[in-house]
Amino acid sequence: MSDIWPLIPAAIYLLFFFMLVMIALVTLSVTEGDLFPTFEPLQAILKNTEFYDALINTLIFVIIGTPLELIAGLFAALLVYNSFWGKTFIRSVFVIPFAFPGLVIATLLFILFDSQGGFANHLLQGQYSFFPKVIDHDVAWRGNKFLALSVSMLGKVWRDMPISMLIILSGLNSIEPELIDAAKTMGAGFRARLTKIILPLVFPAMTTVLLLRSVEMWKEFIFPYILAGNYPLLGTLIEKLYGFGSEPGEAAVVALILVGLTVLTLILIVEITGRIKRELVNSGVNS
Amino acid sequence: MADLVLKNIQKSYGNHPVIHGLDLHIKSGEFVTLLGPSGCGKTTLLRMIAGLEKIDSGELWIGGKPMQGLPAQKRPIGMVFQSYALFPHMNVKNNITFGLKIQKMEEHAIFSKLDWVIPLLGLEGLENRLPKEISGGQRQRVALARALVLDPEVLLLDEPLSNLDAALRELAMDELKRIHQEVGKTIIYVSHNQAEAMTMSQRIAVLNKGHLEQYAEPMRLYDEPASRFTAEFIGSPIANSYVGKLGTHDGLPVVQTAVGIIRISDRCMGHVSSAPKEIRVCIRPQDIHQLKNQVLTPYCSVFRVLPSLIETPGDRCLVIGKTNSGEAVRFFVDRVHTVVVGEPLDVFVSAEHVHLFNSENGKNILGEQI
Numbered sequence: 001m002s003d004i005w006p007l008i009p010a011a012i013y014l015l016f017f018f019m020l021v022m023i024a025l026v027t028l029s030v031t032e033g034d035l036f037p038t039f040e041p042l043q044a045i046l047k048n049t050e051f052y053d054a055l056i057n058t059l060i061f062v063i064i065g066t067p068l069e070l071i072a073g074l075f076a077a078l079l080v081y082n083s084f085w086g087k088t089f090i091r092s093v094f095v096i097p098f099a100f101p102g103l104v105i106a107t108l109l110f111i112l113f114d115s116q117g118g119f120a121n122h123l124l125q126g127q128y129s130f131f132p133k134v135i136d137h138d139v140a141w142r143g144n145k146f147l148a149l150s151v152s153m154l155g156k157v158w159r160d161m162p163i164s165m166l167i168i169l170s171g172l173n174s175i176e177p178e179l180i181d182a183a184k185t186m187g188a189g190f191r192a193r194l195t196k197i198i199l200p201l202v203f204p205a206m207t208t209v210l211l212l213r214s215v216e217m218w219k220e221f222i223f224p225y226i227l228a229g230n231y232p233l234l235g236t237l238i239e240k241l242y243g244f245g246s247e248p249g250e251a252a253v254v255a256l257i258l259v260g261l262t263v264l265t266l267i268l269i270v271e272i273t274g275r276i277k278r279e280l281v282n283s284g285v286n287s
Numbered sequence: 288m289a290d291l292v293l294k295n296i297q298k299s300y301g302n303h304p305v306i307h308g309l310d311l312h313i314k315s316g317e318f319v320t321l322l323g324p325s326g327c328g329k330t331t332l333l334r335m336i337a338g339l340e341k342i343d344s345g346e347l348w349i350g351g352k353p354m355q356g357l358p359a360q361k362r363p364i365g366m367v368f369q370s371y372a373l374f375p376h377m378n379v380k381n382n383i384t385f386g387l388k389i390q391k392m393e394e395h396a397i398f399s400k401l402d403w404v405i406p407l408l409g410l411e412g413l414e415n416r417l418p419k420e421i422s423g424g425q426r427q428r429v430a431l432a433r434a435l436v437l438d439p440e441v442l443l444l445d446e447p448l449s450n451l452d453a454a455l456r457e458l459a460m461d462e463l464k465r466i467h468q469e470v471g472k473t474i475i476y477v478s479h480n481q482a483e484a485m486t487m488s489q490r491i492a493v494l495n496k497g498h499l500e501q502y503a504e505p506m507r508l509y510d511e512p513a514s515r516f517t518a519e520f521i522g523s524p525i526a527n528s529y530v531g532k533l534g535t536h537d538g539l540p541v542v543q544t545a546v547g548i549i550r551i552s553d554r555c556m557g558h559v560s561s562a563p564k565e566i567r568v569c570i571r572p573q574d575i576h577q578l579k580n581q582v583l584t585p586y587c588s589v590f591r592v593l594p595s596l597i598e599t600p601g602d603r604c605l606v607i608g609k610t611n612s613g614e615a616v617r618f619f620v621d622r623v624h625t626v627v628v629g630e631p632l633d634v635f636v637s638a639e640h641v642h643l644f645n646s647e648n649g650k651n652i653l654g655e656q657i
Binding site: 176178179181182183184185186187188189192196197200201203277280 | 334337338339358359360361362364365366368369370372373374375376377385386389390433434437443
């Protein structure tokens with residue numbers, strides 16, 4: 001019985017910050033004005049085309065953004081992992097975006113990608129000597145769904161990539177140097193060492209990145225809110241319904257769907273990565 | 288022929304030299320140990336042979352081919368690391384076949400290699416286990432199997448037995464000797480354990496602070512140490528060591544020490560006049576015997592010892608005592624002999640077992656070749 005006491009703080013934390021919030025959310029999702037319980041908010045959401053748009057936009061964000069962040073983090077970590085002159089400087093440069101709040105980075109991108117003028121347009125119009133002219137007229141970065149979501153996704157990936165990089169870097173640093181040396185003495189060149197030894201050994205860290213970043217991508221708010229206001233994601237739709245639309249019940253339904261989809265994604269990632277891991281152990285000569 | 292030749296090999300880390308112009312010739316099929324204390328440069332030397340460390344200057348030849356500038360993956364070597372360095376995400380079979388798959392060997396050839404090496408190293412039934420699921424001894428054998436299947440010209444072993452317990456280490460030493468006899472590969476073995484080196488090697492290269500102290504057969508190292516370092520490093524317990532002066536007594540060569548006048552080999556006669564004033568005398572505890580009823584030759588020297596400590600490790604007793612002058616003397620007696628602490632006894636040593644070294648450079652004054 002005495003073993004339970006150390007768990008009490010965690011239990012209190014879960015009760016207040018998860019259980020009570022979830023109960024309040026579920027209650028809100030089946031409340032419409034004075035009506036309780038009711039499925040009216042759910043029915044309204046299922047009829048709302050904006051919800052489906054937001055769902056697809058968020059799905060694209062997750063499907064493209066999560067691996068993009070993993071790949072960016074992996075390449076940055078591999079670069080920093082190898083010894084070279086200026087390694088510390090490069091690592092600091094990579095980590096800088098994370099030192100600023102997301103809102104600041106999003107606002108910065110808002111200014112850079114301004115639809116009238118703006119650095120990006122000036123650059124592509126050849127106004128800087130170091131870059132060739134690509135376009136004649138200003139591009140409306142926020143007036144096009146593809147561009148608006150792309151810029152917000154790139155902003156998100158750029159700003160949060162240091163987390164992926166640091167997680168993968170810690171995985172890389174935990175690889176015993178003798179394993180790499182052993183692979184060398186067995187004839188493995190750089191590519192074979194990377195694909196057969198380094199990546200499989202850093203796979204647990206990559207799985208962690210996928211899990212953490214997929215959650216982040218599902219619930220992303222600030223970048224699409226600032227940079228793609230006309231093209232909602234589930235995160236921004238919740239705010240829109242709750243704030244401007246004064247539909248807290250519908251906002252709660254979308255929030256619950258978001259939670260469900262996040263959990264489903266996590267289960268899927270755990271399942272897929274588990275299979276890959278088993279495959280890695282058993283791959284080779286079949287006898 | 289896979290002779291391995293090192294010519295004037297030098298290596299520094301920053302301003303700190305770790306290998307000083309080392310020369311070594313290892314014959315094809317030979318089992319050679321690089322022996323020395325921690326930090327003497329033996330692992331660095333092995334890693335330079337493997338191509339894992341850059342050689343600052345000098346030449347390295349394997350099988351008549353120069354190896355400088357050749358990366359590790361292109362050298363005809365196999366290596367077993369101290370930690371075994373088994374790939375934790377691969378089972379035993381995949382660990383063993385990793386190098387073969389890198390070479391793009393055909394599957395049937397890989398199977399034949401597995402069929403050869405698995406019984407050779409007693410790994411039957413472990414093929415599908417992960418490294419974490421097998422014992423230390425089994426890991427060591429997997430690491431060896433992994434290197435052997437590559438059919439390297441030279442097999443490099445970096446203290447592969449140091450993680451095993453004493454009993455397992457003895458078994459592994461026998462195994463290594465058997466495998467060497469069966470496969471006939473050139474083996475370079477790194478160890479700080481002189482018992483391992485003496486048991487397994489055909490020749491031993493004794494290293495000290497990046498210098499080659501002596502390169503010879505184990506018995507020669509033991510009987511004719513070329514330097515004081517070798518005399519003290521080879522053999523256990525450590526050799527008795529005294530300061531002395533060369534001279535003659537009744538026309539015979541002797542060395543005068545605090546222990547007494549010790550008769551030395553006639554071969555030293557020529558050095559008596561030319562030898563430095565002060566020399567270092569080393570006598571192994573195994574070469575000092577208790578005087579009972581033996582008939583002593585003129586080459587024997589006798590001195591009295593007062594035992595202060597007696598250790599009984601097993602078949603015989605190690606006696607630690609002091610002479611009248613207070614010099615410590617370590618020697619062995621049979622277990623059946625009664626030696627009592629505090630009761631003086633006479634011991635003797637034969638001239639051929641008295642090793643003499645230059646006090647300044649530590650070299651054997653008889654100039655034994657290294």
